Amino acid sequence: MENRIKTIGVLSSGGDAPGMNAAIRAVVRTALGKGLNVKGILKGYNGLLNEDIIDLDSREVSDTIQRGGTILGTARCPEFHDEEYQKKGAEICKKHGIEGLVVIGGDGSFAGARALANLGINTIGIPGTIDLDISCTDYTIGFDTAVNTAMEAIDKIRDTSTSHERCSIIEVMGRSAGFLALWCGIANGAEDILLPEKYDYNEQAIIDNIIRNRKLGKKHHIIINAEGIGHSTSMARRIEAATGVETRATILGHMQRGGNPTCRDRVAASTMGALAVDLLCEGKNKRVVAFKNGNYVDFDINEALAMQKDIPPYQYEVALRLTKF
Ligand code: ADP
Ligand code: F6P
Numbered sequence: 287m288e289n290r291i292k293t294i295g296v297l298s299s300g301g302d303a304p305g306m307n308a309a310i311r312a313v314v315r316t317a318l319g320k321g322l323n324v325k326g327i328l329k330g331y332n333g334l335l336n337e338d339i340i341d342l343d344s345r346e347v348s349d350t351i352q353r354g355g356t357i358l359g360t361a362r363c364p365e366f367h368d369e370e371y372q373k374k375g376a377e378i379c380k381k382h383g384i385e386g387l388v389v390i391g392g393d394g395s396f397a398g399a400r401a402l403a404n405l406g407i408n409t410i411g412i413p414g415t416i417d418l419d420i421s422c423t424d425y426t427i428g429f430d431t432a433v434n435t436a437m438e439a440i441d442k443i444r445d446t447s448t449s450h451e452r453c454s455i456i457e458v459m460g461r462s463a464g465f466l467a468l469w470c471g472i473a474n475g476a477e478d479i480l481l482p483e484k485y486d487y488n489e490q491a492i493i494d495n496i497i498r499n500r501k502l503g504k505k506h507h508i509i510i511n512a513e514g515i516g517h518s519t520s521m522a523r524r525i526e527a528a529t530g531v532e533t534r535a536t537i538l539g540h541m542q543r544g545g546n547p548t549c550r551d552r553v554a555a556s557t558m559g560a561l562a563v564d565l566l567c568e569g570k571n572k573r574v575v576a577f578k579n580g581n582y583v584d585f586d587i588n589e590a591l592a593m594q595k596d597i598p599p600y601q602y603e604v605a606l607r608l609t610k611f
Pocket of ligand 2: 416462513
């Protein structure tokens with residue numbers, strides 16, 4: 287049944303990701319097209335608790351599809367773990383007539399959405415994170431832009447690394463997940479790829495690999511280190527001392543979260559934003575939008591949060607095979 291609800295809200299939460307604006311734009315325009323009112327909640331659950339709520343019309347989202355970040359702002363809101371604040375959030379939604387809420391973020395943000403759903407607000411989650419670490423979906427908004435940004439930065443580091451015949455340890459984001467590191471490892475042709483899911487902390491194996499590669503005549507040695515392992519600077523010091531090869535560490539950091547979204551992110555975000563509103567209008571609640579096996583689908587939030595996602599074994603095996611030469 288269409289249009290049971292009259293007013294929906296949208297917020298972005300957790301770390302921002304390129305493409306969030308395209309998702310917000312799609313939510314707003316799909317909802318307006320169905321005759322709904324749309325409220326934008328600023329700065330995630332913080333903004334909800336502070337009643338930082340604005341009306342969104344079509345012009346508000348003009349000229350945003352190509353912009354990184356999120357026009358609504360985002361935040362982490364530790365209080366929202368607390369039931370008292372979740373109840374306050376639900377009351378504020380009701381006060382503003384928000385019957386359906388679209389939450390763009392990661393698993394943490396979906397847990398907040400589930401809490402609101404349990405308190406009577408229909409909620410739909412959209413996966414937005416550069417980390418690709420949401421188990422129910424093969425794709426998360428922001429990943430493609432971030433991995434391309436990181437790849438281009440690593441290409442540049444490789445130029446100078448080769449000129450100086452150095453070893454470079456480059457740390458990429460991903461929180462406790464290694465997807466960004468794996469993709470950069472393959473795309474940048476790294477000699478070593480350290481993933482939190484796989485790394486056995488055998489630094490001697492890396493040292494042996496560097497010494498072996500020098501004997502083979504390699505001028506650079508690129509190590510992609512995932513943020514979940516970290517400690518790149520101290521690792522560089524130890525590796526230089528053990529190998530005699532000058533070693534530098536670069537932590538790419540927040541530059542990976544910015545920039546204009548790629549085509550893939552804009553299209554995925556636009557599709558997911560529209561689907562979220564379609565689901566709310568069908569009377570669906572407590573769902574997460576996902577891209578699975580080439581299709582846009584939706585899952586129950588509880589099921590989605592209980593799923594597990596591992597590093598794809600074949601992709602990892604290929605990455606290892608290609609580092610050996
Ligand atoms: P992400 O959404 O990217 O996983 P976080 O884990 O930082 O990012 O979560 C974003 C926000 O979602 C938190 O700051 C908090 O406001 C809310 N949140 C996280 N976990 C929960 C939870 N278990 N219950 C309610 N709200 C939560
Ligand atoms: O979840 C996105 C992410 O960029 C992670 O890769 C990283 O661990 C974290 O957010 C950094 O968060 P903050 O912006 O709070 O430093």
